[in-house]
Every structure is written in C-alpha cells, then in structure tokens.
Amino acid sequence: MTRREPPLPELIDRFADARGVPEDSEWASTAVGRFLLDDVREEIMVRELTEALAVVESTGQGPEELFGPAVEWARDRAAEASAAGEPVQDVAPTYSWRGIPGFGLIFAAALSVPVALVFGFTDGWRQAFSWDVLLVPLLLGLLMSTVVVSWQRFVERWTTVRAGAATAAVVLPLVFGLAWLLPWLSAQTAFEGSALWWVAVVAGHLGLGALGFWTLVKQSGRETAGGAAPLDDDAWASSVAGLLRSRLSYGDARAQGIADEARAHAAASGRPLAEEFGTLQDYAARFRPDRDRAMRWQGILLTAVAVYWVGKLVVELVTPGDGPGWWTVAGGVLFPLLAWWERRRGGAVTR
Template identity: 35%
Template sequence: MTVEETPPTLDEVAASFRDARGDGADEDWARSAAVRFVLDDVRGPLARQALAGLVPVVRESGEPARELFGDAAAWATERQAAWRAEGVPASGPDVPTTVPELVHDLFFGAAVTAVVLMVVRLLTEGWDLDLNLALVLLPLLMSLGILGVRIVWHAAMRRFPRAGAVGVAAVVLVVYSVLVAGVFAVTSPVSFGQRSGLWMLAAAAVYGLVASVVGRRWPAPDPTPPPDAVGSDEAWQRALRAALRGRGDVPEARVRAVVDEAVRHAADAGRSLQQEFGSPASYAARFAPDAAVAGRRSAWWWTATALAPVALFATYVVADGWHWQGAFVGLGLWFALCVAMAAAAWRRSVAGARSSGP
C-alpha cells in the first residue's frame, strides 16, 4: 500500500483491518497498536503507513492480526525499536510542523475550549450570558496562544538549553497576552445580546467542523523526512544538538555526551561527521527516549500552569475580600485539571526512572 493510498486517519486505518477479513477483532488489534503509537508520540503519517502496510497481509492470509503479528502493543514497540535501528525519526515533536497540522490543531483546540468555556460560564453566570464577538473568538485565541507557546518553546529548545527556552517562551506569552487584550477591546462592543450559554455549542460545532474537514481533506505530508545533509562538522554538530533537544526526552548532559562521542569517533575514523553517521536527524533517532526526562518536563509544565488559577484566585480575594464567587468554580476546575495532569506526569517520570535504572 503506497503513501497515497494510506487512509488519512488512524480511525480509518483501523476500519480497513475490519474490512480485510470482516472480523472486528482485527480492528480492535489495530486500534490497540494505534493507541501505543499515539502514547509514544509517533508521527501520525508514519504510524498510519506502518499499520496500513499490514492490511494486505491480513487480507491475503485470512489469519487474525493477533496470530500474525502478536500482541498489538508489543508489535508497536518493536516497530519503534526497528525505526531507531534504521535511523528513522519516528517520534515527532509534540507541536504541529506543517500548515495542515497547525490549522487542524488550532480549530480542534478551539472546539474543545468552547465547550469548556460554556460549562464554566453556565456554572458561574447561569444559563444566560451577554454573548459578544470577543466571547466567540476567545476559544480560538486561547487555542492559538497555547499552540503558539508550544511552537516557540519547541523552537527555542532546539537552539538553547532549558533556561533560555523558558525565557523566550515567557516573553512571547507576555506579548501575546497584550495582543489578546487589544483584540478584546475591539471586539467586546460587538454584542449579540443576552443569549443562552448553549449558543457556545454552535461556535464549538463550527470550530470542530473546520478541524474535521482539514484533517480529512488536506493531504498528509510524506512520513519519511528528506535527509538533512550538512556541509561542515560544526554545522552537523549544531543540527544534532537541535534534533536531540527538540525531542524533549533527552537531558542536556546526554546531548553533550552524544555530540562529543560522535566527534571523537569521526576523528578516530578520519572521516567527516556526515560521512561517518549520515544525517544528524537520522543519527539522533537512533537513541532511545528517556521516559523519566519526558515525564519530568511535562510534570513541571503542568505544575507551573497550576499556579495561574491560584494567582487569579488571590487577585479576586485581594480585590473583593474573601467571599464566595461564581468564578471560583472555573478556577477550581482549572486547578484540579492541572494537578491531575501534573500527578500523572510525575508518575510517568518516576516509572521511567525506575525502568532505566540499574
């Protein structure tokens, strides 16, 4: 099955397993493998192509997928190990890297945010609210802000150690907040009158529809990136540092050790780094992820995010004194979500440290 024939979503790939033999168990197997790929941040096009390539085998053999390929999660893990051995960058960054991905993630995030905002507003202000253009655009602006910070963070991590990346992301967040304030000042006067909060569902439906159309109709990029040939050894080293840092699962000390070892090995062989190891991206892909580092960085991110509702709560108390306010419901939900995500990330970090320990 060629890349062009690969279904555009993992859901459709899984459905093609059921069509191959008419057995829903094959679809369940494919969905289990897809979940493992998603949890391990495998690039979507690569995951879809790997699974879709198994469909003709299932169809021609007439055997269940589980008997042919074994446990689904184990197969997905082995497939990733094979990609590492081949130098194939399997785990993409956790940010959109193409325009179709960016547009899809932007509107999907806006749809989810619109539903959350509707629930919060209904809990804090009742069924009716003053619906204006600013409120309708708020989910899209929030989604853009979250995506923008993540993209800037990823780009900064490729160029700087963590402290520098934090500084760059913080500056971008402040600038964007000022721009959002300006947009609100312009759009808030455009009022649609007193409406039911359920009207926010209409905004969510529009955002979700755009995300669905983009996800299905915009062609997916080639799952195999072109090799990034580099001219000089210095440029090769910079590209390797960027590739390792951009993964988000390699500590800075290990980045330096990998680069230094590659330089020594190439010098001993009397060859350039490009000649000895190939492209920096392929060489970086050969190193297994550090689950403890990835979990720890995610945990710190959610821990820091949990400070935002705490700061807003303190602002309400300082401004109006201590008394119950409906806004506390939304802040409590926000804080609880951040705490839950941070706790899950800390658990992953501890589990990763134990599994990689002596």
C-alpha cells in the same frame, strides 16, 4: 517488481480474518496505538505487524498467546529495531514561526468546546455575548501556539535554561497584555441572543481550526518541496543536538554527547557528517525519545499551573464578595486533576 505492503487498516482486519477471532484485530489495534504514541514510523509498524500476522496464520495461535500483551510487544519491537540502528522514530522537523497562526487556530477550535459548555449552561437561556468570551479560545490558542513554537525553536538552538528564559521573555509580555485586554473586552457586548448561539460560535472556531490545519499542511508541502541547504559538520552536529533536545526531549549533556560521538565517527571515516549519517531527521530517528524526562517536565509545569489556580480559588473563597467565578472553579478543579493524571501516566510509562 516490489511487493506492496498492505496499509494498517487492512492489516488490522486481516488479524481478525486469520483465525476468525475478532479479538485478534483488537490486539493489533492496541499495538498500532502504542506504536503511534511512541512516534514509530509507519513502515516499521507495517513490517512488524506483517511478520506477526504471518506467524498467527501459520500457527493458528492468537497474537496474545504468541507474543504477549500488545503494548509490551510493540515497545519491545520498536526498542529492538532502534538498538539495531534502524531509523525507528518519526522525527518531524522543528516547528516554523509561520506555523503559529495555524497551530493557534487548531488550539482555538479545541478550546471553544469547553468554553461553550461553561458559558452555555451557566449564563441562562438569554445571554449577552461579550467579546471576551467570544475571542478567548482564539486568544488563548494563539498564546499556546506561541509557547509551543517558541520553545521548539529556542531549545533547538540553545541549552534548556537559555531556551526557557527566551521563551519566557517572548510569552510573559503576551500574558500581561492578555490580562489587560480580557477585562476590557468583557465590558464590550457583541450581541444578545439565546444560548443556542454557542453552537454557531463553536462551529466558527471549528472552521478556523480546519483552516489552520490546511495552512500547516500547505506550509509543510512548500518546505518539503523547497528542500534544505547542505550543512557543514559544525552546523550538522549543532542541529542534530538541537533536534534531540526539541523533538526527543533529551537533556543538554546527552544530546551533545550523541552529536560529539557522531562527529568523532565521521572524522574517523574521513567523510562529512551529512554524507556519513544522512539527514538530521534520519539520524535522530535512530534514538528513542526520553519520555521519562518529557513527562517529568510536563508534570512540573502542570503542577505549577495547578498551584496557581488552587491559590486563586482559595483567595476568592475567603475574600468577601460574590465568591469565585466559574473560570476559577474550573481551573482549581481541572488542573490538579491533570497534574495527578500526568503523574500516574508517567509512572505507567516507566514501569
């Protein structure tokens, strides 16, 4: 009979019980948070925390004293397991095109809150609810999900440059269409009422977000039950390189080099790649994500968006008229702050 490992919440509580010190469970919670941010598989988290708890219980010393800061300990344990060839990363399959509506509804739910705060507190108690402000969370959410899924699907198959060009070819017509649609919708009044109607609007979007999450879970279950067709060596090597690019943020040369090494190893053993290394996700899970590269690209993207919004804000400030709109002010302040925060976050990860 196999021994059942305790779930993570129970493990965290046991850290506090080991010495009767609540701060010990905070250390464990911080370590779990770092593991989760690094997409470490749950079984690795449970194993490492179980071993650390055993040492705490046997020595009577605190985890901070024994292992140092929780964040550094979690990173070191994940890196050591990865260096030993264990599948450490929780590498999910690339998003499906069918996931665009589900992700879009989830994004819309998240966007509905700031939209409601902006318009709920700036347009007075009695408001005319136009279709643009009612639908903008849903429209932007669907646009964002299209960007994410398109990029994931294209970069899995092609080089980074080709994937970027293909994503732009898909997204730019949607952006121009949205730029045409929103002004027209702003002239269409849905209804008039008090600002409290924003509560119902947000609740409706949150309900749509729950529906989106449910559809994604259902799709994932069907795809898991259906399984995947066996891959020959060429398809396996190409797919694993794409998975490294799309899910671990590897560059083209690095991803292709890993795929070539796997192919050479399998050729030397005389076994097919799928038989030698298992599934694509299990093989990719042996490698650590390139977070430096991912954050550089995120920083570049946020900086470009920030430049656009700051430029738009400056133009509206110097142009005679009513002055900049709330969206322009929000974008001109929010996106530079996001770009600055991403730059700081990237520096913290590389240290």
